[in-house]
Amino acid sequence: MSRRARTLLAVAALAGLALVLAVALHGLPGVGDPHGPNARSVPVVLAKERHAANAVNGVTYDLRATDTLGEELILFVAALGAAVLLRAGRGEQGGGDTEDDTPPTSGALRVVGAVLVGPVLVLGGYVVTHGHLTPGGGFQGGVILAAALLLVYAAGQLVALERVRPIDLVEAVEATGALAFALVALGGLIFSGALLANFLATGTLGELLSAGTIPVLSVATGIEVTAALTLILSELLDQTLVGGRG
Amino acid sequence: MTVVQLVALAAVAVGGTVTVLVRDPVRQAMAAGIFGLALAVLFFLFEAPDVALSQIVVASVAVPLMVLLTLAKLRRDDEEPDDE
Numbered sequence: 001m002s003r004r005a006r007t008l009l010a011v012a013a014l015a016g017l018a019l020v021l022a023v024a025l026h027g028l029p030g031v032g033d034p035h036g037p038n039a040r041s042v043p044v045v046l047a048k049e050r051h052a053a054n055a056v057n058g059v060t061y062d063l064r065a066t067d068t069l070g071e072e073l074i075l076f077v078a079a080l081g082a083a084v085l086l087r088a089g090r091g092e093q094g095g096g097d098t099e100d101d102t103p104p105t106s107g108a109l110r111v112v113g114a115v116l117v118g119p120v121l122v123l124g125g126y127v128v129t130h131g132h133l134t135p136g137g138g139f140q141g142g143v144i145l146a147a148a149l150l151l152v153y154a155a156g157q158l159v160a161l162e163r164v165r166p167i168d169l170v171e172a173v174e175a176t177g178a179l180a181f182a183l184v185a186l187g188g189l190i191f192s193g194a195l196l197a198n199f200l201a202t203g204t205l206g207e208l209l210s211a212g213t214i215p216v217l218s219v220a221t222g223i224e225v226t227a228a229l230t231l232i233l234s235e236l237l238d239q240t241l242v243g244g245r246g
Numbered sequence: 247m248t249v250v251q252l253v254a255l256a257a258v259a260v261g262g263t264v265t266v267l268v269r270d271p272v273r274q275a276m277a278a279g280i281f282g283l284a285l286a287v288l289f290f291l292f293e294a295p296d297v298a299l300s301q302i303v304v305a306s307v308a309v310p311l312m313v314l315l316t317l318a319k320l321r322r323d324d325e326e327p328d329d330e
Contacts, residue, residue, distance in 0.1 A: 031247055031292060056296040127299065135295035143303040150307060229308065236315040 051202040052211035057131040061138075061217040065196040068217070069185055072224055076178045079228035083171075086235040113155030120148040128222035132211040138218040142225025149230050153237065167234060170227050177224025184213055184220065251291050257284040271317055279310035 001009075029035050046058035060068050124145035131137030188197035196213075203210030261281030268274045282305025289298035 031251070054296075136299055137296065140296065140299035140303075143300055143308065147303050147307050150311065233308075233311065233315075236312060236319075239315070239319050 047205060050198060050211055051205040052132045052214050053206050054132055054134060057137045058214060061214045062198055065217065069181060072178060072181050072221055075228050079174060079231045082232045083235050086239050110155045113151045117148050117151045120144060120151060124148065128219055131218040132214045133206060138221025139225050142222040143229060145226040146229035149233065170231050174224055174227035174231060177220050177227060180220035181217060184217055254288040254291050258288050275310040275313040279306045282306040
């Protein structure tokens with residue numbers, strides 16, 4: 001196809017897409033003013049029956065938790081696949097002989113990276129454990145915790161990096177997170193007669209230990225996400241920056 | 247809709263366009279990271295803080311880093327021709 005024909009096709013397709021989008025957007029409710037049945041009933045149901053203050057997290061880990069179980073397993077398999085693929089390519093290079101051309105890490109980056117590791121870890125832990133009260137939850141907190149690993153790398157501590165992510169342990173932790181989620185799911189089946197039913201005491205609305213299985217599943221997801229991202233990034237870092245060490 | 251929301255929408259539009267127009271993959275990864283950060287601000291302003299939290303880390307840190315690492319790996323493979 002000639003360049004001219006491709007441009008014509010692109011312009012026509014974009015115009016059609018813009019038209020369809022404009023029609024679709026015209027029918028949406030106003031920003032911050034939802035009138036759908038779910039927008040009105042879900043927060044009330046979650047606050048009254050599950051004592052969960054954050055409706056988004058309540059939907060993710062209670063009303064729609066089966067979906068989250070699937071997502072969690074997708075991430076688990078994806079991390080596993082990435083690790084297997086990257087590990088198979090490990091023997092391709094002989095030693096890290098191309099290290100010399102990388103510029104040294106600047107002092108400012110080292111200091112900022114090292115100083116931020118602690119606060120980022122605390123923030124990640126807070127976001128994981130308070131998902132049922134304030135915005136956040138297992139996935140959000142998990143990615144923040146995994147970002148702390150990148151700060152260790154940014155600070156140039158390759159030796160320290162070896163210590164904070166022993167690959168075998170990370171793999172075991174990832175499996176533990178996924179298994180914990182599956183066990184809580186089965187717990188609902190055993191104690192309440194339905195998969196992922198909220199079978200724990202729901203406590204008082206707004207307290208840290210409340211909302212039944214929601215914070216438990218959130219922590220399980222946090223562990224799984226942290227380990228999965230750490231695994232993928234560690235394997236990539238091994239491949240590219242440390243040189244193909246065996 | 248407030249002025250701040252309009253500014254955030256404009257920033258996302260500009261960021262997305264710049265990401266497409268930049269041709270060098272390394273710069274594209276950086277542009278995509280800034281675009282992701284603009285999206286995170288947009289989510290926050292439109293009352294979706296849960297999505298914004300994951301967007302900040304995933305789109306502005308994790309994805310650009312994975313792209314950069316993959317590019318570094320591909321370039322290293324190119325520099326070392328197979329002698330078998």
